[in-house]
Amino acid sequence: MATIVIHRKKLETITPTRRRVLGIIELVVAALTVVLFMLHVQPGQVSTFVMTPGGITQGIAANWIVPVFGTMLALTILSALLGIYQLVRGFGRQTNLVLGVVAFFFIFSFLLWASAGKSLNLAGMLSASVLLAVPIVLGAFSGVLCERAGVVNIAIEGMMLMAAMIGALVGSVTKSMWVGLLAAIASSLLLALIHAVLSIKYKINQIISGTVINIFSTGLTSFLSAKFLQTYQYLNNPPVFPRVPIPLLADIPVIGPLLFNTNIFVYLMYIILVIVQVALFRTRWGLRMRSVGEHPKAADTLGINVFRTRYMAVLLGGLVAGIGGAFFTLGSVGRFDEGMTAGKGFIGLAAMIFGNWTPIGSFLAGLLFGFSDAIATRLTLLGTGIPIQFMAMAPYITTMVVLAGLVGRSMAPAADGEPYNKE
Amino acid sequence: MLDELNNPPAVHHASGWRRTGRVLLVPALAVFTGLVIGAIFIIITSEEVYAGFGQSFGAGLAAVWDTIIKAYGAMFAGALGDPVRIVEAIRGGNALEIRRAINPILESLVNATPYIFAGLAVALGFRSGLFNIGVEGQLFVGAAAATYVGFAIKGLPAVIHMPLAFLAGAVGGGLWGFIPGWLKAKTGGHEVINTIMMNWISFRLTEWLLTGPMTRPGSGGMPISPVIEKSAEIPQFFPSPIRLHLGFFIALAFAYLVHWLLFKTTWGFNLRTVGANPYAARYAGINITSNIIIAMTLSGALAGLAGATQILAVNRSMAIGLSAGAGFDSIALALLGNSTPIGVVFASLLFGALRNGATRMELLQIPNDIVSIIQALILAFVAAPAIIRTIYRIRVPKEAEEAVFVGGSWGGGK
Incomplete structure (x- = not known):
């Protein structure tokens, strides 16, 4: 076994080419705003953004009325100026932030165009984003936990699918959402255990092991669904976790309904975010886990049990993925459909990479993906003339664009995906 | 080391039936x-x-x-097939009854045809160190391209039309493989995630095509394409119900072609070197970037052919539930066949x-x-x-x- 040398790439080296390319992209975005949106609105039109999600009685905010043309013009000019500065001088460490700002301007212009002369429930869209982000973020946390210890986990999709199905089935049978949730987590843990045994004990390629679990769980959930859940409807009718407003916080306008008046999965997401972030970077346990993911041999030499640490990490990942999976049935629609995770587990992995293997980064990236998903579903209702199917591609395309722009710079744990051989 | 890669040691040590066993x-x-x-x-x-x-x-x-x-x-x-039924049918001498009795085994070959193409696609990827999970999506796009050429072009002789539609399948799938390949080679975006995203994009795309530009006139918004022209059909050999078609043998020919490419050409050697050890490959002066792109494109093209044959030989028009997951099964096929074309053929059967x-x-x-x-x-x-x-x-x-x-x-x- 050759010596492992850890190469740490410098994070903030932005090559002149990258600087120029990004500058050009930002200018193109500004031009696109003009061509695609500005030329298609009449002066004097306004967009009405409703700032309270439907069905909410606490934290009501006034509607927000925006002149379409003027706002777009301002945003375009700002984007163009940022682009020119990026092209000529560059923003250095702030490059990505600026890129994000320009992207945000573009998306906002798009929303303005789509809602010109109409009203759009912006708050509803944002709260849908948070809900749509839940499985993605939890999937990403699951990935962070596994990969920080050096185990690649592409089985998150399969774990979530299984948890969704078991959650619906057990929830329906016991008529209890809590028992359903626990059963969902247990099923996901079982799959995580299989992944751990295959990839840690038998040292098979972790991507193959993950694929095995994905195929198995697609097969088993479809099998059971066709055999029982579709045939006996009472087996596919679990209770759904209700909305729980947090006292006081829920009364804050805009933010209250968005973040503090929603169901338990969202709160669990916040709690897991804090726990994992602190545990990974502020505790001895986290330091050990990360050392196993970066340099297992060194960790072993220092007396850390590499195998046990990795088993623990994968099982914790399975637990979190199980909660994410249960969300599909117990936290959202209250019914299991075949293949209902629809690639969310994989988008979660992309969020993890985008978030540079940190919980907080994954959380923000997951929100971004949730937002692109929410835009797609909401704007379909507004009737923009763009076919539904193209709207539905948004999260997938966002994922690819994000991966293309950022993987080159983000750093996977050094021993990620490598089985450990104790000598 | 490179020599070892080219000739795996197992080949020298044992040979014949014992090794096969x-x-x-x-x-x-x-x-x-x-x-x-x-x-x-x-x-x-x-x-x-x-x-x-x-x-x-x-x-x-x-x-x-x-x-x-x-x-x-x-x-x-x-x-x-049910042996008792086959024997009875042959005794009875009724041609239709015989065809019905022996149909199951031939139908298995029909089922195996897209598997062979799809399995080859994944195997080719594995050999070059790439994990193509996007076969399902490439298959869909390939099928859509073949369908389009199959019904939209009229009046061509079959000798030209059928190969053209077949080729369109390869081009469609190839494009769908090229994109993640290019992204992998140029930006490092991992092909596992990108191909899965491309799967979902292709499902939505075909859904749109089949309800919009490629919909069958008078289908009332049902996602189904027009029936392809007679001249674009890959011929079936026997009357109904037997559907065994030329595509099965084309698939076998492609298995041989892939085998030849991978194991008998310099290009295949380069590809396998990149797959086995990219560092060694770079040291030997092999262009990794272009090899990754070519491998993904070819892999996608093979997957596209899986969809094309299914359309041109069996379904004759495209609907949403096209492949019954052949693209996902193909990963298992390639692994079961140890990523060798001959192994893929047996696994597909x-x-x-x-x-x-x-x-x-x-x-x-x-x-x-x-x-x-x-x-x-x-x-x-x-x-x-x-x-x-x-x-x-x-x-x-x-x-x-x-x-x-x-x-x-x-x-x-x-």
Whole structure:
């Protein structure tokens, strides 16, 4: 076994080419705003953004009325100026932030165009984003936990699918959402255990092991669904976790309904975010886990049990993925459909990479993906003339664009995906 | 080292039947074990079994036995044909009855055809160190392209039209493979995630095509395409119900072609070197970037052909539920065949038979998803031969087995 040398790439080296390319992209975005949106609105039109999600009685905010043309013009000019500065001088460490700002301007212009002369429930869209982000973020946390210890986990999709199905089935049978949730987590843990045994004990390629679990769980959930859940409807009718407003916080306008008046999965997401972030970077346990993911041999030499640490990490990942999976049935629609995770587990992995293997980064990236998903579903209702199917591609395309722009710079744990051989 | 890559040591040490036997031992046992565990799933989800145990223990055991025999009996008859029926049909001399009796085994070959193409696609990817999970999406795009050329161009002679539509499938799939390949080579975006995203994009795209630009006139918004022209059809050999078609033999020819490309040409050697050890490949002056792009494009093209043959030879028009998951099964196929074209062909024949047999099991209220479960199990056992060796107490062979290496991390690729 050759010596492992850890190469740490410098994070903030932005090559002149990258600087120029990004500058050009930002200018193109500004031009696109003009061509695609500005030329298609009449002066004097306004967009009405409703700032309270439907069905909410606490934290009501006034509607927000925006002149379409003027706002777009301002945003375009700002984007163009940022682009020119990026092209000529560059923003250095702030490059990505600026890129994000320009992207945000573009998306906002798009929303303005789509809602010109109409009203759009912006708050509803944002709260849908948070809900749509839940499985993605939890999937990403699951990935962070596994990969920080050096185990690649592409089985998150399969774990979530299984948890969704078991959650619906057990929830329906016991008529209890809590028992359903626990059963969902247990099923996901079982799959995580299989992944751990295959990839840690038998040292098979972790991507193959993950694929095995994905195929198995697609097969088993479809099998059971066709055999029982579709045939006996009472087996596919679990209770759904209700909305729980947090006292006081829920009364804050805009933010209250968005973040503090929603169901338990969202709160669990916040709690897991804090726990994992602190545990990974502020505790001895986290330091050990990360050392196993970066340099297992060194960790072993220092007396850390590499195998046990990795088993623990994968099982914790399975637990979190199980909660994410249960969300599909117990936290959202209250019914299991075949293949209902629809690639969310994989988008979660992309969020993890985008978030540079940190919980907080994954959380923000997951929100971004949730937002692109929410835009797609909401704007379909507004009737923009763009076919539904193209709207539905948004999260997938966002994922690819994000991966293309950022993987080159983000750093996977050094021993990620490598089985450990104790000598 | 490079010499070793080209000629795996196993080839020199043993030859002939003993080697074949040893190579096949683990996959055969993996299939067997997969079927056994699949039977357990069938039993524990069978209502008859619970009813039997409700009466008495003996009746329960009888129900278990009965369920397995019925289920796998149906699978066997559905996959290969019912021997009694075949004999009777031949005695009776009724041509239609004979065709019906021998149809199952030929239908298994029909089922195997897209599997061969799709399995080759994944195998080619594996050989070059790429994990193409996007076969399903590439298959859809290839099918859509072939369908479009098949119905939109009119008045061409069959000699030109059929190959043209077939080729369109390769181009469509190839494009769908090129994009993640390019992204991998140029930006380091991992192909596993990108191909999966491309899958979803292709599902939405074909949905849009089939309800919009490519919809069948008068279908009332149903996602289905017009029927392709007669001149674009890949011919079937026998009258109904037998659907065996030329595409099966084209698939075999492609298996040979891929074998030749991979193992007999410099280009294939380069590709396999990149797959086996990118560092060595770079040291040897092989252009990794272009090899990755070419490999993904070809892999996608093969997957596109899987969709094209299915349309041109069997379905003759495109609908949403096109492939029944052939693209996802293909990963298992390539691994079962150890990423060799000949192995892929045999694995495809097996899976084609399994899938075909499963349709007969559906009549017994056993959803055909059981095949996916069995496939996952087989895949796990093939990927981790140590499990099989532990169960059956087989010794580890002296020579190192030739295993195909796939990069295991998200590494930036540069």
